[in-house]
Amino acid sequence: MTAKIIDGKEFAVRVRTKVANHVARLKEENHIVPGLAVVLVGEDPASEVYVRNKHISTIEVGMNSFEHKLPVDTSEADLLALIDQLNNDPSVHGILCQLPLPNHLNEELVINSIIPSKDVDGFHISNVGLLGTGQKSMVPCTPLGCLMMLRDHHGSLSGLNAVVVGRSNIVGKPMANLLLRDSCTVTIAHSRTKNIEELCANADIVVAAVGRPEMITGDWIGKGATVIDVGINRIPHPTIEGKSKLVGDVDFETAKEKAGAITPVPGGVGPMTIACLLANTLTACCRANGLEEPEGLTA
Secondary structure, eight states: OOOEEEHHHHHHHHHHHHHHHHHHHHIIIOOOOOOEEEEESOOOOHHHHHHHHHHHHHHHOOOOOEEEEEEEEOOHHHHHHHHHHHHHOTTEEEEOOOOOOOOTEEEEEEESSSSGGGGGGSHHHHHHHHHHHTTTOOOOOOHHHHHHHHHHHHOOOOEEEEEEEEEOOOOOOOOOHHHHTTTTTEEEEEOOTTTTHHHTOSSSSEEESSOTTTOOOGGOTTTTTEEEEOOOEEEEEEESOOEEEEEESHHHHHHHHSSSSSSOOSSSSSHHHHHHHHHHHHHHHHHHTTHHHHHHHTO
Protein backbone atom coordinates (compact mmCIF):
# COMPACT_ATOMS: atom_id res chain seq x y z
CA MET A 1 0.00 0.00 0.00
CA THR A 2 1.42 3.37 -0.98
CA ALA A 3 1.26 6.40 1.26
CA LYS A 4 -1.45 9.02 1.40
CA ILE A 5 -0.13 12.15 -0.34
CA ILE A 6 -0.49 15.24 1.85
CA ASP A 7 -1.41 17.95 -0.67
CA GLY A 8 0.22 21.19 0.50
CA LYS A 9 -1.42 23.27 -2.24
CA GLU A 10 -4.90 22.19 -1.22
CA PHE A 11 -4.10 22.63 2.49
CA ALA A 12 -2.65 26.11 1.87
CA VAL A 13 -5.89 27.12 0.10
CA ARG A 14 -7.81 26.05 3.22
CA VAL A 15 -5.50 28.12 5.44
CA ARG A 16 -5.79 31.20 3.19
CA THR A 17 -9.59 30.86 3.16
CA LYS A 18 -9.65 30.79 6.98
CA VAL A 19 -7.40 33.87 7.04
CA ALA A 20 -9.56 35.74 4.49
CA ASN A 21 -12.76 34.95 6.41
CA HIS A 22 -11.25 36.19 9.68
CA VAL A 23 -9.89 39.34 8.00
CA ALA A 24 -13.37 40.07 6.60
CA ARG A 25 -14.85 39.74 10.11
CA LEU A 26 -12.19 42.04 11.57
CA LYS A 27 -13.06 44.69 8.98
CA GLU A 28 -16.80 44.38 9.53
CA GLU A 29 -16.90 44.10 13.31
CA ASN A 30 -13.81 46.06 14.39
CA HIS A 31 -12.95 48.27 11.38
CA ILE A 32 -9.38 46.91 11.49
CA VAL A 33 -7.33 45.77 8.47
CA PRO A 34 -4.21 43.67 9.15
CA GLY A 35 -1.11 45.06 7.41
CA LEU A 36 2.09 43.31 6.29
CA ALA A 37 5.23 45.28 5.40
CA VAL A 38 7.88 43.55 3.31
CA VAL A 39 11.34 45.10 2.93
CA LEU A 40 13.54 44.08 0.00
CA VAL A 41 17.12 45.34 -0.29
CA GLY A 42 18.73 44.91 -3.72
CA GLU A 43 17.58 43.05 -6.83
CA ASP A 44 18.13 39.35 -6.14
CA PRO A 45 15.86 37.65 -8.72
CA ALA A 46 14.65 34.87 -6.41
CA SER A 47 13.91 37.37 -3.63
CA GLU A 48 11.98 39.59 -6.06
CA VAL A 49 9.77 36.62 -7.01
CA TYR A 50 9.13 35.77 -3.33
CA VAL A 51 8.26 39.38 -2.51
CA ARG A 52 5.90 39.67 -5.49
CA ASN A 53 4.13 36.44 -4.46
CA LYS A 54 3.81 37.66 -0.88
CA HIS A 55 2.33 40.97 -2.06
CA ILE A 56 -0.25 39.24 -4.29
CA SER A 57 -1.19 36.75 -1.55
CA THR A 58 -1.57 39.50 1.07
CA ILE A 59 -3.95 41.49 -1.14
CA GLU A 60 -5.94 38.35 -2.03
CA VAL A 61 -6.88 37.69 1.61
CA GLY A 62 -7.96 41.30 2.13
CA MET A 63 -4.95 42.61 4.05
CA ASN A 64 -2.93 45.75 3.40
CA SER A 65 0.45 45.15 1.75
CA PHE A 66 3.26 47.67 2.21
CA GLU A 67 6.24 47.07 -0.08
CA HIS A 68 9.57 48.81 0.54
CA LYS A 69 12.19 48.21 -2.16
CA LEU A 70 15.60 49.66 -1.32
CA PRO A 71 18.72 49.89 -3.51
CA VAL A 72 21.47 47.30 -3.01
CA ASP A 73 23.85 49.90 -1.50
CA THR A 74 21.37 51.01 1.20
CA SER A 75 23.24 51.76 4.42
CA GLU A 76 22.56 49.85 7.62
CA ALA A 77 21.49 53.10 9.31
CA ASP A 78 18.87 53.78 6.60
CA LEU A 79 17.50 50.23 6.75
CA LEU A 80 17.27 50.33 10.56
CA ALA A 81 15.55 53.74 10.35
CA LEU A 82 12.91 52.26 8.01
CA ILE A 83 12.33 49.30 10.34
CA ASP A 84 12.00 51.70 13.29
CA GLN A 85 9.39 53.63 11.33
CA LEU A 86 7.45 50.41 10.61
CA ASN A 87 7.76 49.30 14.25
CA ASN A 88 5.95 52.51 15.24
CA ASP A 89 3.30 52.43 12.50
CA PRO A 90 -0.01 51.13 13.96
CA SER A 91 -1.30 50.12 10.50
CA VAL A 92 1.60 47.64 10.15
CA HIS A 93 1.11 44.43 12.15
CA GLY A 94 3.78 42.28 10.53
CA ILE A 95 7.27 43.17 9.26
CA LEU A 96 9.38 40.89 7.08
CA CYS A 97 12.86 41.72 5.83
CA GLN A 98 13.53 39.47 2.84
CA LEU A 99 16.70 37.39 3.26
CA PRO A 100 19.47 37.08 2.23
CA LEU A 101 20.58 40.69 2.69
CA PRO A 102 23.55 42.19 0.81
CA ASN A 103 26.89 41.33 2.47
CA HIS A 104 27.50 44.78 3.99
CA LEU A 105 24.37 44.48 6.17
CA ASN A 106 24.30 42.54 9.46
CA GLU A 107 21.37 40.10 9.19
CA GLU A 108 21.17 39.36 12.92
CA LEU A 109 21.15 43.06 13.79
CA VAL A 110 18.41 43.76 11.23
CA ILE A 111 16.22 40.79 12.28
CA ASN A 112 16.50 41.75 15.95
CA SER A 113 15.60 45.37 15.23
CA ILE A 114 12.04 44.28 14.33
CA ILE A 115 9.90 44.34 17.48
CA PRO A 116 9.01 40.75 18.49
CA SER A 117 5.25 41.30 18.25
CA LYS A 118 5.61 42.26 14.54
CA ASP A 119 8.27 39.63 13.72
CA VAL A 120 6.05 37.42 11.52
CA ASP A 121 9.08 35.36 10.43
CA GLY A 122 9.59 34.30 14.06
CA PHE A 123 13.36 34.86 13.82
CA HIS A 124 13.81 37.49 16.58
CA ILE A 125 15.86 36.17 19.51
CA SER A 126 12.94 36.94 21.88
CA ASN A 127 10.54 34.82 19.82
CA VAL A 128 13.12 32.02 19.65
CA GLY A 129 13.41 32.12 23.45
CA LEU A 130 9.64 32.26 24.00
CA LEU A 131 9.09 29.27 21.70
CA GLY A 132 11.90 27.35 23.41
CA THR A 133 10.34 27.91 26.84
CA GLY A 134 6.81 27.04 25.68
CA GLN A 135 5.39 30.56 25.82
CA LYS A 136 3.25 32.48 23.33
CA SER A 137 5.41 33.72 20.46
CA MET A 138 5.53 34.37 16.74
CA VAL A 139 6.47 31.02 15.15
CA PRO A 140 8.58 30.58 11.97
CA CYS A 141 6.28 29.99 9.00
CA THR A 142 7.67 26.72 7.61
CA PRO A 143 7.63 24.76 10.91
CA LEU A 144 4.17 26.19 11.65
CA GLY A 145 2.95 24.87 8.29
CA CYS A 146 4.44 21.44 9.03
CA LEU A 147 2.74 21.38 12.44
CA MET A 148 -0.64 22.30 10.92
CA MET A 149 -0.39 19.46 8.40
CA LEU A 150 0.66 16.95 11.09
CA ARG A 151 -2.23 17.97 13.36
CA ASP A 152 -4.64 17.73 10.45
CA HIS A 153 -3.46 14.22 9.58
CA HIS A 154 -3.04 12.76 13.09
CA GLY A 155 -5.41 14.81 15.24
CA SER A 156 -3.45 14.57 18.50
CA LEU A 157 0.34 14.20 18.28
CA SER A 158 0.64 13.29 21.96
CA GLY A 159 3.05 10.42 22.65
CA LEU A 160 4.25 10.00 19.06
CA ASN A 161 7.97 9.52 18.34
CA ALA A 162 9.24 12.27 16.03
CA VAL A 163 12.65 12.59 14.40
CA VAL A 164 13.66 15.96 12.94
CA VAL A 165 16.56 15.57 10.51
CA GLY A 166 18.35 18.93 10.47
CA ARG A 167 19.20 21.44 13.19
CA SER A 168 18.86 24.84 11.48
CA ASN A 169 17.53 27.84 13.37
CA ILE A 170 14.89 28.38 10.67
CA VAL A 171 13.34 24.89 10.54
CA GLY A 172 15.00 22.12 12.58
CA LYS A 173 15.16 23.68 16.05
CA PRO A 174 11.77 25.45 16.02
CA MET A 175 10.15 22.31 14.55
CA ALA A 176 11.51 20.25 17.44
CA ASN A 177 10.19 22.77 19.97
CA LEU A 178 6.73 22.78 18.37
CA LEU A 179 6.57 18.98 18.41
CA LEU A 180 7.65 18.96 22.07
CA ARG A 181 4.85 21.41 22.86
CA ASP A 182 2.39 18.97 21.29
CA SER A 183 3.78 16.22 23.58
CA CYS A 184 5.81 14.27 21.02
CA THR A 185 9.00 12.48 22.02
CA VAL A 186 11.51 14.34 19.85
CA THR A 187 14.97 13.46 18.52
CA ILE A 188 16.99 15.95 16.48
CA ALA A 189 19.29 14.14 14.05
CA HIS A 190 22.04 15.76 11.97
CA SER A 191 25.23 15.04 10.01
CA ARG A 192 27.06 13.71 13.08
CA THR A 193 24.25 11.49 14.35
CA LYS A 194 25.15 7.82 14.71
CA ASN A 195 22.67 5.16 13.50
CA ILE A 196 20.54 7.86 11.89
CA GLU A 197 18.76 5.33 9.64
CA GLU A 198 17.71 3.28 12.67
CA LEU A 199 16.45 6.38 14.51
CA CYS A 200 14.28 7.38 11.55
CA ALA A 201 12.99 3.83 11.05
CA ASN A 202 11.61 3.80 14.63
CA ALA A 203 9.83 7.16 14.27
CA ASP A 204 6.09 7.78 13.84
CA ILE A 205 6.94 11.16 12.29
CA VAL A 206 10.01 12.09 10.22
CA VAL A 207 10.56 15.75 9.36
CA ALA A 208 13.35 16.10 6.77
CA ALA A 209 15.02 19.51 6.76
CA VAL A 210 18.66 18.79 6.05
CA GLY A 211 19.21 20.33 2.58
CA ARG A 212 20.61 17.21 0.90
CA PRO A 213 18.72 15.92 -2.14
CA GLU A 214 16.95 12.59 -1.64
CA MET A 215 19.15 11.67 1.32
CA ILE A 216 16.39 9.85 3.19
CA THR A 217 15.35 6.69 1.35
CA GLY A 218 12.52 4.25 1.94
CA ASP A 219 14.89 2.05 3.99
CA TRP A 220 14.96 4.81 6.62
CA ILE A 221 11.18 4.97 6.96
CA GLY A 222 9.15 2.82 9.35
CA LYS A 223 5.97 1.22 8.01
CA GLY A 224 3.07 3.65 8.26
CA ALA A 225 5.15 6.66 9.40
CA THR A 226 4.26 10.23 8.42
CA VAL A 227 7.00 11.93 6.38
CA ILE A 228 7.16 15.73 6.09
CA ASP A 229 9.75 16.78 3.50
CA VAL A 230 10.89 20.39 3.93
CA GLY A 231 13.79 20.13 1.48
CA ILE A 232 13.84 21.99 -1.85
CA ASN A 233 16.84 20.98 -3.96
CA ARG A 234 17.45 21.57 -7.65
CA ILE A 235 19.27 18.68 -9.38
CA PRO A 236 20.03 17.86 -13.03
CA HIS A 237 17.02 16.26 -14.71
CA PRO A 238 17.55 12.49 -14.99
CA THR A 239 16.18 12.21 -18.55
CA ILE A 240 16.13 15.70 -20.12
CA GLU A 241 19.60 17.08 -20.85
CA GLY A 242 20.20 20.68 -19.81
CA LYS A 243 17.08 20.75 -17.60
CA SER A 244 16.82 20.61 -13.83
CA LYS A 245 14.32 19.06 -11.45
CA LEU A 246 13.11 19.97 -7.95
CA VAL A 247 13.42 17.24 -5.33
CA GLY A 248 13.15 17.08 -1.56
CA ASP A 249 15.44 15.68 1.11
CA VAL A 250 13.45 12.42 0.86
CA ASP A 251 13.59 9.94 -2.01
CA PHE A 252 9.86 10.18 -2.66
CA GLU A 253 9.47 7.07 -4.83
CA THR A 254 10.96 4.64 -2.30
CA ALA A 255 9.63 6.42 0.81
CA LYS A 256 6.01 6.45 -0.35
CA GLU A 257 6.06 2.63 -0.45
CA LYS A 258 6.74 2.50 3.31
CA ALA A 259 5.14 5.67 4.71
CA GLY A 260 1.53 6.04 5.79
CA ALA A 261 1.48 9.66 4.62
CA ILE A 262 4.02 11.87 2.84
CA THR A 263 4.38 15.39 1.46
CA PRO A 264 5.60 15.68 -2.14
CA VAL A 265 8.19 18.14 -3.50
CA PRO A 266 7.09 20.38 -5.06
CA GLY A 267 3.54 20.89 -3.79
CA GLY A 268 3.95 19.84 -0.16
CA VAL A 269 5.41 22.10 2.53
CA GLY A 270 6.32 24.93 0.10
CA PRO A 271 2.83 26.39 -0.46
CA MET A 272 2.25 26.43 3.32
CA THR A 273 5.02 28.93 4.00
CA ILE A 274 3.30 32.00 2.55
CA ALA A 275 -0.08 30.80 3.87
CA CYS A 276 1.43 30.72 7.38
CA LEU A 277 3.01 34.15 6.89
CA LEU A 278 -0.52 35.49 6.29
CA ALA A 279 -1.78 33.55 9.33
CA ASN A 280 1.03 35.03 11.47
CA THR A 281 0.20 38.58 10.30
CA LEU A 282 -3.45 38.04 11.23
CA THR A 283 -2.43 36.63 14.64
CA ALA A 284 -0.13 39.62 15.26
CA CYS A 285 -2.98 42.00 14.38
CA CYS A 286 -5.40 40.26 16.76
CA ARG A 287 -2.84 40.30 19.58
CA ALA A 288 -2.04 43.99 19.00
CA ASN A 289 -5.73 44.85 19.34
CA GLY A 290 -6.55 42.53 22.24
CA LEU A 291 -8.86 40.40 20.08
CA GLU A 292 -9.39 36.65 20.02
CA GLU A 293 -6.76 34.85 17.97
CA PRO A 294 -7.80 32.99 14.82
CA GLU A 295 -8.72 29.37 15.56
CA GLY A 296 -6.55 26.67 13.98
CA LEU A 297 -3.99 29.14 12.61
CA THR A 298 -1.56 29.36 15.51
CA ALA A 299 0.78 26.95 17.28
